[in-house]
Amino acid sequence: MTLLGPGGAGKTRLSQEGAETAAAASPEAWPHGVWLAELAPVDDPQTVPEAVLTALGARETVVRGTTAEGLRAAADPTALDPLARLAEHCAGRRMLLVLDNCEHVIDAAAGLAERLLADCPGVTVLATSREPLAVPGEVLRPVEPLPDPVALRLLADRGAAARPGFRIEDDRAACAEICRRLDGLPLAIELAAARLRMLSPRQLADRLDDRFRLLTSGSRTLLPRQQTLRAVVDWSWELTDEPERAVLRRLSVFAGGCDLAAAEEVCAGDGVDGREVAGLLGSLIDKSLVVAAPAGEDGGGGEMRYRLLETVGEYAGERLDEAGERAGAERRHLVAYRELARTTDPLLRGPGQRAGMERLELEHDNLRTALRRALAAGDEHEALCLVLSLQWFWSLRDHRSDARHWATAAAALGPNPFAAPAEPAPDLHESPIDRPPPMAPEQLLEARREVRLVALASMDSDIAALRDPVLKEELAGMLTAYRTGMPQTCKVPGAMWFYAVVVTGRVDELAELVDGAVRACRDFGYEWELGYILQLRSKVFNDHPGGLGQAARDADEALRLFLRIGDAWGAAEALSGRGESHEKRGAYGAAADDYRAAMVHAEDLGAHGQILLLRCRLGAVLIEDGQAEAGERMLREVLADAAKGNSGRDTEPFARLTLATWLTATGRFQEARAELSRVHELFSPRAPDLFAGMLQALLISLDVDEGHREGLLPRFRQAMELMQDSMARMVAPDLPVVQLLTGARVLMAERGYAAGGDAARLVGAYDALRADGQVPPRIIRRDRARTEAAARALLGDSAYARAYAEGSGLSLGEATALI
Template identity: 55%
Template sequence: PAPPGRGNGNLRARLTTFVGREDDIRVIGDDLARARLVTLLGPGGAGKTRLSQEAAEAHEGRGGWPDGVWLVELAPVDDPEDVAEATLAAVGARETKLRGAAAEELRVLTDRNGDDPTTRLVEHCAHRSLLLVLDNCEHVVEAAAELTERLLTHCPGVQILATSREPLGVPGESLRPVEPLPDPIALRLLGDRGAAARAGFTVDEDPAAAVEICRRLDGLPLAIELAAARLRLLTPRQIADRLDDRFRLLTSGARTVLPRQQTLRAVVDWSWDLLDEAERTVLRRLSVFAGGCDLAAAEAVCADPSGDTGDAAAFDVADTLGSLVDKSLVVAAPGPGASGMRYRLLETVGEYAAERLAEAGGDREETARRHLVHYRELARTSDPLLRGRRQREAADRLATEYENLRTALRRAVTTRDADEALCLVHSLGWYWHLHDQRTESRHWTEAVAALGTNPFVAPVVPAQPVYGQLVDSPPPYSGEVLAEAWRALHLVRLAARDQTNKDWDDPEIRALVDGVIATYRPGLPQTCRTPASLWIYAVMIAGDAGLLKQVVDATVTTARTLGYRWELASALQLRANILANRADWAGDASRDADESLELFRELGDDWGCAEALSARAESRERRGEHALAARDYREAIAYAERLGAKAQVTVLRVRMAGTLTENGEMAEAERILTEITATVQRFGNEAMPAARMFLAGILGRTGRIAEARVQIQVLREEFAYGAYAIFDVFLLATTAWLDNQDGRHEDALQGIRDATTAFRHPLALMVAPHLPATFLLTAAVSLVSPGGPRREYDGARLLGAYRGLLPPQHVPVSTEREDFAVAEKLARSALGDTAYEAAYAEGGGLTLEEATALI
């Protein structure tokens, strides 16, 4: 063996700056302190080569390698048998000595005829302490593994840092994945390389485009460097917009690097060429997934039903998937919760695989069809679980797979497969409702509706009884089930419209409402269950209070008769909500809410428990039991938070804030409402109008009129005026109340005139029939206040009408009590007790129309 000698190795100076990766270098140093073989794993272009050299150089001084760090570049090696020879050359196979001025003696250390190169390398390294950096092992991985094991077992002073797209598989190997660059580091790299390509460039030129480039290129350093080179020709936004065709765009690599590193396509081609046929089949089929997949989905979608993969025999998807993970072409990471591992493709690999799938003839259509069927079944079988103890589990599963579900829906619509599209929409409808995803619901129901005709357009065919859920069975559908599926689709469309700016009096909507009411009748079994239960929206929009009462009573009775426990709980909760606002109807809202809550608790339905508690809280509010109502709201919020229903939590917090205000906890109510109105809501808008109006009320009562008006102005800007009958009424009434607080009594009176006009809509009259009486109270304050019209007699008559028109069960809220006290005092003072009592009694005999005429 050659005697040990100190050497500096062969690491060369790098020609570009090294950006980031400080933590990676530190961790690799820790790995080398524990293991003799560390392999850096990552996809092509991840920066493994550069990182290995930077890490080796950073730790050379304290790594215990007195004989140096030696880089062995295996990328140019085509024949596995040449791996040992390449390593020999890299570590200094020839040693030259000079004697005299011009003489030299050449001693060839490793060129003895007949010697095995691996043996010569072992002899060379046996008594040396050095680090070998074996770079790019993937295409000669077996030869590299054999050489590595031989060196580690026979040369105790040798450590090896390898880079590869798959593990070497040598005992004692420590694997260190090279992750894509995080956003801040990727942006630094783009800025650094971009400035080299175009003087003066910084990512601040277009920060959004720069972030998009880095993210869509998966944080891969090579891809980012190729994109930076394009800055000589294109702006960041132009590059970002062209990344759907990234393989044509990113072709400007350095001329001095290997051909497979000069273009993005060449980088991925290199990995593809190293795969066997089974691996190529699974990889290209994985491109149909969006947002990754679990093992069950991969096996269902990527398997070859015929067992024919061309030149390859039938393959095991799980084993093949594992091989692709080992080769850094598939990213494996634990899914949320305890859902197991999930597998995904980097966007660049995914685009490449999709191209290969498109080239594979009918394989694309067959794979996409299997994807559609798998995720349709996931949605269909998860839907019942959303109504019970497994509600959170099922909702989380659907959330995890949502991009795949959208992809399946898109395919069903694109291929005009109406049965599949109907099944998916109805399977996802309750999930959309739970998470207040009305935009999604509206989008997909509109898209699917375009595949068929509207069943509510004349001539209307009355619905026949349909038992069970629409999605009890997979497609295809026929007969009354198919007819009901189309009807239900348009009911979901109608329910999703309440966040649009279309007025309920729009002819298209009125025609739809009339058709729904002509089609259904109270007590049909399907109207107890979603989605047909949504026909209640049409009944409410029609404004027929008698029909509404008949429908909710019949739904409770039918659900109880048929033994539909979840549907009974839901119907009771709905009736409790309506009864809380219709004191003129016979019934007990609290009793219904209590029974609903008991059923939902037995079923383990968190969403239902929250809604039942909310209904009970509202009924308690109407009775003036504000402390008990607040307690119910807090419990309801806890249920909704456990489910993760953020929209429901926000609505409940707004309602609780209103109750806290009435309970004297105004500071806490203001804190809650301020927090909600200051937060950008990423779900429905249901809570925001009420939150702003409640907050405006608190601000107005505490003298901050200008701040209160800001809240009203924001509402006017955020919501199209005239879009919602009840919302417009509340907005006008709140503004009028603020005008009174601000001494602008003529303006307040005009605002109340406008509110009474807007309130003539049937929907408003049916849902909140007591509101017009409160308008009379606001008008009375305007008429009797100093600076107002000073029509004290009419003001006193309005006070009498206010009291006379409200049902006996009505409990005034604090603002009503305060306004009544102020108006009564001013009217009595101006008229005297006798005249006031006469006017008040006269007002008590007025009809709503007569009292409104006084305004």
């Protein structure tokens, strides 16, 4: 058996402990003992048998002899063959032989082991090496880095020995970082622990980028090659030939490992043919310098990936700099991953969607590294190509912070095409990423425009930023450059110019502009883009007066298109839009069916954020459909799942608002208030005016429910002002109308009988202004009924009827003025 692993993994200690434990447990197995042959000091492979003979005490030193004895020795065929003498010595014995540190004399150690196994059936060999002996009958047992709990325990033990009173509990995060960054290697952890005499765990963790100068205080009783971290890795480096060294140092440019194709592309170059890389990788794996493991969380069935331990990677990076190869290797890495992103992007709009997303997710560290290097080099073409190739993947996987950060940084490399005076963009059917860089001048200008659309769409409702004068000028430039019906505005990310339309207050034009995009997609023959724009128009018409029928037809057509194309994301979005249309018409059973069907597509895609949002919508529909217990349970499950990761960032506020509404309807006011407070925390301090106003109005409604009377009206007026912006007209156009009912309740709470007439007028205005064909949610129907009942109780039926009729003729502005 060979214990196989990198330097410092603890192979020697494990071999000794294992041998002693086994011998103690079964003394009859090796009655002739357990013997250790330390091969590290052996410089000449030819002397390996003699070193083992010495370890076994089997070497005979003749101090004085006769000529006859010399002649007899010369006639003995084994006298001058140490390996034969060793085999003769061991032939009749049952023993365990430990061959420690074989890697630098690997051929000689392998020959010795094979001879003993063939000639000495009672001998068991336990070897330690950084690469296999590769002899018949060898069993390999990898000695892998310590798992986290064990590594921490080792650090705690050695740290306490170095500094009495040391406890990992005092800074567990820093201690865990030390163990992780030292790859769980016992020797490295012991060297780090010795430094705890002078450094805190946090100071030590912060200095591990300079680990080779830092970790130099090993035990004087260790072999010289184990007294410093650099010596450990130097020993392995010296065992490689020049082609292996070239591949090893070039592997240091990867982040998070790589597959074979990427390794062949990046590691080929001076002295190494691309066809040789696979074999050289195999040799480096055998020498425990490269780690190979299947891709995927379960580690099974995936393509093999190759990575360096962090310590080996830092060492290899130093060697890369010494060889003067960094610029070339990093350039090959950048090109490889730019092409991966660019050629995978089209696959994200069809049956290869999930595989493409998983591939990009697996390589996300390498893609970020490529972006970082393109930006550091000021290479605008490469940076723009990478961002535009990744923007749809970021959108599908909800990597919004990545989209915003990298798009903003890439945009800063060139002039702002939307700065005044902005120019109208020409129609371009070809995308800037249809071909590899460098880009033609008109494509470069279009890429500069599109990357700023990506940054705008990923702003995460940062209202303060939207009010910035520089951004306002940029938004105006977007509206000058683009128009509906252009090839660019039919596609993503060009279609994001609709976001500029909304935030600049042109919401009333949105339906007409999207109509133009639908017509253009049909004219251009853009199939996927037509599905995308149709599902977008479906959502626009869901909030448009009298638009529910058109919304459902658009969702149906989008669904047919996406199913034919094989786009699971699109199918889920189309079903979600159709479900919303059913929900607004009060067809809750049909809405629930669509949301469940959408969840199936989202699950096929692995779109966790999309699934959470659909479950939240389904929970709300179940409550409306009279299945309140099941609906509430689903909302609470959504919140529990959202708390486990950031995929619920968009869903959590919606789920809490929905739950708070239901809790209010069932009289659980304190629970409802707690949910609303949590929503406020999620949005603070950059809450959009719409949400800030809506939250304030909901809290005021709770105050009325709980019997509060003082100071409600000024607060409610402020809330209504916040809900008057253009975003409110886009996201929730009926919200100001619904607030007329809350306003009526606030007036009656503060003024009593004197407010009865205005309250009745507000109910009449609400009924007249409410969107045609839409069935209000249960809590709004309840509020409307009790507002009417309270006003009737104050006025009487006839006076109420007159005031109600007066309110029916008021505009929204006139009705709001009553409050």
